[in-house]
Amino acid sequence: MRNKLLSGTACAALCLFSFSGAARSATLDDVMARLDKIEKENAELRAKVRSLSAARPVAAAPAAVPVDPAKFKGNPVLHAAVAPSPAPPPGPTIGGIPVKAGPLGPLIDNTTVTLYGSIDVSGDIFNPSVFDQGTKLGVASNISSFGVRVRHNLAPYGWDGMAVVAQLESQVDIASFPTERAAFGTRDSFLGMESPWGSIKAGKSDTPYKKSTAAMDPFTRTLGDYNSIMGNTGGDNRAEFDLRLPHAIWYESPIFSGFQFSALFSPGQNYAKDNADYAYGDYFQCTGSSARGSGSNFPNSSGSIPGNIGGNGCTDGSFGNAYSAAVTYKNGPFNAIAAYELHEGVNRHGDDNLQLNVNAPGAPGPIFLPDGTQILTGVHNEWAAKIGGGYRFNDGLGDVQLSAFYEWIRREVTAIEQPFNERSRDGVFASATQYIGKWAISGSYAHAFKTPGNPACLSFNNVNAGVACVADGTPQPIVQIGQFQANRFDDSANQYAVGARYYFNDWASWYVVGSVITQGPGAHYCLGASGHGYQVCSRDAGNDTIGGATIKAATTGMTFNF
């Protein structure tokens, strides 16, 4: 019995062992199979998730829906389907500060601060064809600038569609010795308000007259800049009607069906009735001149006389109230402009030496030309007007931009003053630019018509240039040893410029420009006026002005805008 029990127990144990071994074998296979399956499925899922993640931006940004603006009247461009997302994605940040489009994030609620700048540096070679000058090399910083632009959105405060705007812009003379002409706020700087009904701003700004044709010049800033002639009344290194006016207030309309109107007023606010002094708020800087430049009366600048306020030293183009207005129109490939600017009471006693100076009585006195005439220039209004237009088309190689405008410049003098009036003339400008891929190839032409007169003697292009005209009130030969009476000679001029620009991208470009100016014996135009880092004029080492010099220059440079 005991043996039976033992054998039965052993048999049961063996059976159990053998059954359990079989059962274990079957379970492991199943698990392994399941695991294999799961791993495969897991790998497939992982691959799907990865592919979906990688494809998300593409899938999330369907093709743009073109909108034909021709379908709508005026400016409106509109209409889209309802977008499902609840809010725009958060913008990028730097150090936790939100950054919008390069501009810094809000320093004040609903305020955008933008840092921006433009750098233009060139290497030049030029020859003014003056006997003691020869060919020279130069490096120039050309209207390089840095600025801060601020926009404070008023919509969250109940002023829908309105914003406070401010700008502080400075010239940056990165290639020359630093002076206060590159101080902060020397360029367009203002505080104003923008709204759907237009903008009102106050501060200093390029005039509407200047801005209306600025884009027509493919060689702006270079030695081929059109301001050698256009807007340049005296034919020297200053373009009187290409100004940035200080202490000004201006209005810019919204764009109605392609039309935009802008108007600027700059009160003269001069200490002197004849505008011979500085304006209130300006020191050692006459209105209408560039900082430290000709006519500024900055101490030791060309033509300056001693004295601060009350010195009556602003006699080379200083003016009182100034008004500037422009209407621009653009409709597809066609654009047109009309502009007008008035300078009241422009003091040019620097030419006739008749400025009364209460602090230096007896100092002024008449000046005579060789033919015995007394120079009379006085204080008179000067104005300029221009009309022009442009057309853009594609010639198969790329877009072609054509532009042209005609300009009238006048100084309203009396008949007796006309022989000395070098401020009244017409001018014409035309330019063409062919775009081919990243290249832009341009050419331009400007012509200055003759003026009624000239208040000075100009020098011959030789070593006698410094020998002044003999002029004592009695008739003399108008052509003398070193100089000649300019108003007896043609003072028309032509400027030609050609060049090419290569755009590396939206921010950087390289350019090369060649320009030449030819002029009559009575003219003294410069290259690079009112745009280039310096001007190339027909002056000898003694600062004598050579009449009729042919000036040639070539320049190559880079620009970087941010």
Next chain:
Amino acid sequence: MDMQPPPALVQVQQDEVPPELPVDPAPIEVNVSKYIPESATAVTVVVTLTPPTGQAVIYAAGHEREGTLFKGPRSIDEVKLFGPIIYVKLYGAASFDIQYTNYRQRE
């Protein structure tokens, strides 16, 4: 003896459909060259959005990260230009209206 597979694996195996990704709105192309010069570097616009709680991001072609955010019902701001095309993305807005008020050109 527990014969069940690991719960985590079972969970993954059951989640056949990947989670739905948020959808970015389709950009709407606008050509500004009719009224804005090709030489303009920025355009100032007043944007009106319907409904007024909507928002819009407007940017130049290829410069989405430099876009400008406009909040409804009506706000004014500047959009950088790199050519004549800008794009508008609407967030919670059904329609929009753009009024050009000004533009800026490099001197």
